[in-house]
Amino acid sequence: AILAAYTLAKYLHVKSKSFFVIEMPNYKLPMLKNVLFTVLEKTKAFVFGACKIILAISIILWVLASYGPGNFNHAEEIIQEQNISKNLSQEEINIEIASFKLEHSYIGIIGKTIEPAVKPLGYDWKIGIALISSFAAREVFVGTLATIYSVENDDEETIKSRMAGEVNPDLGTPLFNLASGISLLLFYAFAMQCMSTLAIVKKETNSWRWPLWQLFSMTAVAYVIALTAYQILKQYLNSDTKLQKLHDEFIENTITNYYLPFGIAPNFLIKNKLYSIPMAIEDSSVVEAASNA
Numbered sequence: 667a668i669l670a671a672y673t674l675a676k677y678l679h680v681k682s683k684s685f686f687v688i689e690m691p692n693y694k695l696p697m698l699k700n701v702l703f704t705v706l707e708k709t710k711a712f713v714f715g716a717c718k719i720i721l722a723i724s725i726i727l728w729v730l731a732s733y734g735p736g737n738f739n740h741a742e743e744i745i746q747e748q749n750i751s752k753n754l755s756q757e758e759i760n761i762e763i764a765s766f767k768l769e770h771s772y773i774g775i776i777g778k779t780i781e782p783a784v785k786p787l788g789y790d791w792k793i794g795i796a797l798i799s800s801f802a803a804r805e806v807f808v809g810t811l812a813t814i815y816s817v818e819n820d821d822e823e824t825i826k827s828r829m830a831g832e833v834n835p836d837l838g839t840p841l842f843n844l845a846s847g848i849s850l851l852l853f854y855a856f857a858m859q860c861m862s863t864l865a866i867v868k869k870e871t872n873s874w875r876w877p878l879w880q881l882f883s884m885t886a887v888a889y890v891i892a893l894t895a896y897q898i899l900k901q902y903l904n905s906d907t908k909l910q911k912l913h914d915e916f917i918e919n920t921i922t923n924y925y926l927p928f929g930i931a932p933n934f935l936i937k938n939k940l941y942s943i944p945m946a947i948e949d950s951s952v953v954e955a956a957s958n959a
Contacts, residue, residue, distance in 0.1 A: 804860070
């Protein structure tokens with residue numbers, strides 16, 4: 667903020683200077699009644715104002731996610747044909763059908779189109795849709811994700827578990843992790859994600875020049891900062907994952923190649939539990955337990 671203010675003051679040439687004069691009132695301790703009344707009124711105005719926008723956008727997103735062209739209308743037949751050789755339960759088939767419909771719906775097509783632009787930030791197409799829709803109001807972001815995930819299943823617990831179970835296909839790590847979370851927070855900290863602010867700037871300046879400049883410049887700054895943060899944190903998480911894999915391989919190779927061929931059965935203390943090698947090998951979770959020790 668200080669750097670931006672310095673840059674604008676240095677390079678922004680103002681033709682005429684204006685002086686802002688205001689008489690400061692006497693500061694007094696406010697009455698508790700007035701404080702509560704003001705808080706109530708402001709909260710009420712915000713909730714009712716934001717709910718209108720969130721409700722309207724949620725309805726639009728639900729329609730876009732519930733209908734689609736082409737393969738959307740033949741999802742059941744396509745999924746049944748793809749999984750004909752697999753022994754899937756009806757619940758698993760229903761999940762596959764819901765996921766297929768969502769990806770081939772109108773909102774899925776839009777999301778897949780913009781996904782290459784947001785993928786370097788650690789986002790998928792669902793988060794990309796939420797970013798665009800939150801241009802109306804930042805509060806819409808949460809409602810958008812809830813709407814998209816609820817199209818697949820209406821169970822609230824399932825929505826949370828689905829979000830927690832989302833995996834980055836390139837890295838094999840959870841989609842919603844530290845790197846993508848910090849990236850998202852930084853993006854919203856710097857981006858001009860507020861349609862009402864742009865409208866006010868347009869009204870005050872009587873021109874589209876400044877609103878558009880704010881929109882594109884601040885979005886570019888937010889994109890670069892979010893990209894930098896994600897790439898740095900991703901490398902850190904990847905190095906930690908690689909070390910974990912090396913550790914797992916070391917434990918497995920040590921047990922399999924060095925102890926068992928010689929009939930040696932040493933004991934390992936893993937998470938305060940005593941394991942012997944023959945017993946541990948029969949226990950399929952020994953490597954996982956050892957890696958988490």
